[in-house]
Amino acid sequence: MTSPKRILSTLGVYVILLAAAILTLGPFLLSVMTGLKSPAQFASEDSLALPRPFSLENFTTLLTGPGQFGSAILVTLAMTSVIVIFQLGFSVLAAYAFARIDFAGRRVLFWVYLAGLMVPNIVLVIPLYLMMVELGLRNTFWGLVLPFMFGSPYAIFLLREYFRGIPQDLVDAARIDGAGHWRTLVSIIVPLSKPILATLSLITIVSQWNSFLWPLVITTGPDWRVITVATATLQSQYNGNWTLVMAATTLALVPLVVLFLAFQKQVVRSITISGFK
Template identity: 70%
Template sequence: MKWTRTLLVYLVLLTGAALTLAPFVLSVMTAFKTPEQFARRSSLSWPDPVTLENFGVLLTGRTEFGRAIVITVLAALLLVAGQLLFSIMAAYAFARMRFPGRDALFWVYLSTLMIPAIVLVIPLYLMMAQLGLRNTFWGLVLPFAFASPYATFLLREYFRGIPQDLVDAARLDGANALDVLVEVVVPLSRPIIATVTLITVVSQWNSFLWPRVITTGNDWRPITVATASLQSQYNGNWTLVMAATTLAVVPLLALFLVFQKQIVRSIAITGFK
């Protein structure tokens, strides 16, 4: 009876894994096909022969997709740096510093997570237009370059779990609040910082609505908007679109492989606490 239950669990897990991975496998398979292969054969058939033609079209400048990749990488780096900097400082203030209304202010700030992102699009657009930042790189990144409520929440909960004795010992040695943050709290919080970094990169890398609204033309569009435009620009050339999605996913997978140990460790520690 026990082995039957175990077999059933594994079958359910394998089914879930297959349903999750199938779209990605199909995307990669299609990316290595020519348009003729895709049109004449089943979409589930393996590419025969394998071709890199679609990737060549994307990266040789004919579609300006390479520019979109560079813009996306630069925007993600700037957003990660800004959000980490301000979120870490805000989380430390909420976790370790005492001031009137600290907890009430934190929960008010956290409640902004309940506001749908689409509600903020028009006000943000009007602000960027008034500042003359429409269809610019700064208009693309500036609204999201500061602290994130979700990142602040994760970091605050982790900071609260750091032993107070370590903080007190640093203060006895003459460290001020900034020294404690930089020399004690941040080094001990590398797992959760890695997790926040990955979450921020993924959310900004996959952002579509705001870049679509604030950018026009090909000058400052990121990889998501560039991929969407390929469908209409090349009359539904799905092999080209799937090659673009493959290029968009590969950096995220590489990032996860680099940070997977820290992510698992931060989840385990946070769950234990």
């Protein structure tokens, strides 16, 4: 029989978890509810009141109006896709070299490169901006993606540690069969590394989809505006129309929510692996 003390302890845990869930999900639910209201209802009723009736006018205005919010979604999707593909590809190559290729100064070079994790991203904004200006890439798509395409210290560190955990016997067997480094990477290392690759893909997608500072600095005007900058612009352009701003916030959240629902196991694994490493 369960003791009263254990029951109270379990109940207290559930109360804390419920409160945490409300605090976490509350802003998102409020965003959706506000986006489905008309400006008149939002101005006249409590902010927690349910939409009556549910209206998609704000979403229609965003996607078909002159603000080019639909274009911002496409730019963000293209930017995220390019960065994920190239960053993962170059990170795999670098991590394999650090993990499986013996060359002079390998450990020193790895730790020097890894020191980039100690540098705050904000410190790199001005040097990167000056480089992009010199290359003529300001306010271009390649100016958005180029600084993030060639791997990242975080991804290379995780991949290197994962690659080093793959049994050496498998690599030796491939070498005996005549496989070189490229064949070993493609046929042995990458297929065995699907969990960590899925993890890094999800982390990169979320971080790039939510990227704000660099797109704000490197782009001007609506041509290459990403969804975070477009949402911030709406707050100044439609200062009193919070229903439109909340509809934009909801549209920005939908792809990430769908991604989470589709890859819940990988998301949990990403938290486990990144926390452990």
